[in-house]
Amino acid sequence: MTNMTQIMPFTAAGLDYAEDRRTIESLKRFLNDPAAQTVLLKDGKPAMREDGSLWMIHPDELKGVNVLQPAPVLLGIKDKSPIFAFSVHESQTLIPEDAFQEMRFIAGRMNVEELAIAGRARSLFEWHHKHQFCSNCGQKVMSAAGGMYSHCGACQTDHFPRVNPVVIMLVLRGDRCLLGRSPGWPEGAYSALAGFISPGESMEEACMRETLEETGISVTDVKYVFSQPWPFPSQLMMGLTCHTKDEKITLNRNELEAANWFSKDTVRAVFNKESDAFLRPPRFTIAHHLLKNWIEH
Ligand SMILES: [Zn+2]
Structure with a gap:
């Protein structure tokens, strides 16, 4: 159910990067x-x-x-x-x-x-600040092309800003979804599970591995929905849905403080502000839109 018409927060800046006009x-x-x-x-x-x-x-x-x-x-x-x-x-x-x-x-x-x-x-x-030295030879780098990348004059290497891919998934079991909360979140806040993609791993594999690691739940049928850049500091959040037949949650306390199943009716009531069963993710997050997309279809 890819929805290309939906505008995700942190997208649609309407900028032409002018890559050919940066002398x-x-x-x-x-x-x-x-x-x-x-x-x-x-x-x-x-x-x-x-x-x-x-x-x-x-x-x-x-x-x-x-x-x-x-x-x-x-x-x-x-x-x-x-x-x-x-x-x-x-x-x-x-x-x-x-x-x-x-x-x-x-x-x-x-x-x-x-x-x-x-x-x-x-x-x-954030990237320029954290990457002031060449990762190839250790010398100081210079910003190039109006900040589009940096250049090392000592070894002639160009370095490009890095974007880190993250999977964020709505795990579904019939009409219920699995949400978790991390330590330090506002009281009652729950959101979709998420994790960084590891080298050598597909989106689908990362989704299956992270869900299993965090909650002991095995998922299949991983589908891409939409994505969102997340500038804290520079992730690409890839929104997915997946399905499971498992119900029993085995919480990994190194990753999550809690995880629970929530029915579509409950999530809908929370979004309609008719229930305070949990605190929904903020509107500028992809998790908010994954949940909204789910309850509206
Ligand atoms: Zn260098």
């Missing part, structure tokens, strides 16, 4: 374009206005502001406007300190396009 001359021209805009981040937190929109300014306004490497990062071109992202130093005074907000707390209030733009910026900066 130094092009970047300079884009920076000087009167229509250019830049997102500002501090420690991965985007600057937000009180109305919940991204606080975007023209890159010119950053003159004299202490910006961190890599700079500039060109996220892409949107409606003929070059969209940049800059990471600013904590001492900058251009924008009030409290405008920089943790994305997880504000994602639910942001519009789709701006959420995707901020997510792309956050993932790119």
